[in-house]
Amino acid sequence: MKIGHLVESLDPHGVTAALVDLAAAGPPAGIELVVVALAPSGDPAVAAGLDRAAATSVELNVAPWDPRAVRKVVEAFRAQGVDLVHTHGARADVVGAAAAARLRTPAVSTLHHIHDQPADRADRLRRTAKTLARKRFMTRTIATSALQRDWYHRVAGSTTGLSVIPDGAADPGVGTPEEAGRLRRGLGVDEHEVVAVSVAPMRRGQGQDMLLDAIAEIPEDEPLTVVLGGDGPLRPWLESRVSADDALSGRVAFRRRSDPVALLRAADLQLHTTRHDTMPRVLVLGQGTGTPAVATRVGGIPEIVTRDTGALTPVTSSRIADDLLRMVRDPELRARRGAAARTRFLDRFEAAGWAGRLADVYRSALGHSDAPAAAELDTPEPLHAGRV
Known part of the structure; x- marks a missing residue:
């Protein structure tokens, strides 16, 4: 499976540091990574790490709210022949969902943050609308923690279509x-x-x-x-x-x-x-x-x-x-x-286990016959969900 990850930039201090580890652990799980960044980072470390892991990286130069963003992402993913789009971050979620629709591929999104204290009612409504849109347009959402799962449940009303999969890391080994x-x-x-x-x-x-x-x-x-x-x-x-x-x-x-x-x-x-x-x-x-x-x-x-x-x-x-x-x-x-x-x-x-869990999500989204059923991948509801 060739998975197109869409991120804001190849910032070594952001989510893409983990994607380098996933790229290295992916092949045994049947995953090949293509990482497309909406904006350049100016730091070559992540691109070099992806290259060492035999993954492809593409840096676009798309300004915020650039109307050409979706077209450019579609072109980048189409050129690489991706089977599924996986988004990370607010702008990537919006652009990636639209790009996946044009490519007619499933879309998966990872929650990396929660917004549990909105500034006012209007802000709360905006964030609720974004979460409901995610639920509608994404094949599956991944929370990296139970904390995010509980927040998502409060906003969306259920955890249908949500999996809890913590980000992994390559084994750093013990010290000497x-x-x-x-x-x-x-x-x-x-x-x-x-x-x-x-x-x-x-x-x-x-x-x-x-x-x-x-x-x-x-x-x-x-x-x-x-x-x-x-x-x-x-x-x-x-x-x-x-x-x-x-x-x-x-x-x-x-x-x-x-x-x-x-x-x-x-x-x-x-x-x-x-x-x-x-x-x-x-x-x-x-x-x-x-x-x-x-x-x-x-x-x-x-x-x-x-x-x-x-x-x-x-x-x-x-x-x-x-x-x-x-x-x-x-x-x-x-x-x-x-x-x-x-x-x-x-x-x-450890990254190999992380890659395996993500591979189950991807295979299910792509409809592979040997994949888990979608309901099997849903995280359990919060313990006191009825009281939320």
């Missing part, structure tokens, strides 16, 4: 003592130091400010070093705050250009203290490296991190500090949760 040693030498700490890593993007709502508040509560004699990896608009402010505080500057290091997976493989703990999130990919990757997590109990995070694989904390710095300190002081707990995290990743999130 050599990797851990290199990170510690780079930080100037000894082998007994517990190294905790946060690789969340440094932007509003991701909670690094709250994490710094929690770290400030940890006693100075605890063997803990925290690494903030990655980048974002808040990085200069975070660096300034750390440098101005002696307690933080002695314990917190920044690694802007480090590979987040390499950091996770070398770490003892992963920290993800966001104020809101749906299904953060970095937590999935952390589980793949066998790294236990301390994460806030928000959004879809409890569908990734469980009590067996890490600590789920309320969104308060004091509770984050308490759970972090417990993990620092208990190496056996870290080891047990790390092993459970690795097992959970392989069972639930």
